[in-house]
Amino acid sequence: MPIQNGHEIEQLAKRSYQLEEATRDVRNSADPDLVQKLQQQLREVQVQIQDARGKAINGSGTSTEPLFNAQLRIEECQHELRRVETNLQAGQDDVTP
DSSP states (O other): OOOOSTHHHHHHHHHHHHHHHHHHHHHHHTOHHHHHHHHHHHHHHHHHHHHHHHHIIIIIOOOOHHHHHHHHHHHHHHHHHHHHHHHHHHHHHHOOO
16 A cells, blocks of 8 residues: 555654664663663664555655665664664673672
8 A cells, every 4th residue: 555645754754863862862871671672663663664665665656765764764773772782781791790
């Protein structure tokens, strides 16, 4: 089913910006539980973006550029959170009892 209007694209783009900001906040907090929760949200939004891109490509005539940019933001956030996890794990490995 093609996207009927740009509302879905706009919402996903907005959500990607919100998650980008949340990624910065989580990076600064260094809370492993928050990292896990945010990673799950990022995965869910990534699936939604991919679905929306597929709909847009399949004939709606809607530009997929905002979705592409949103997906890039999400992927960058995921990469950043993987680095945070690695750093948190390294910190735990360095702790001596």
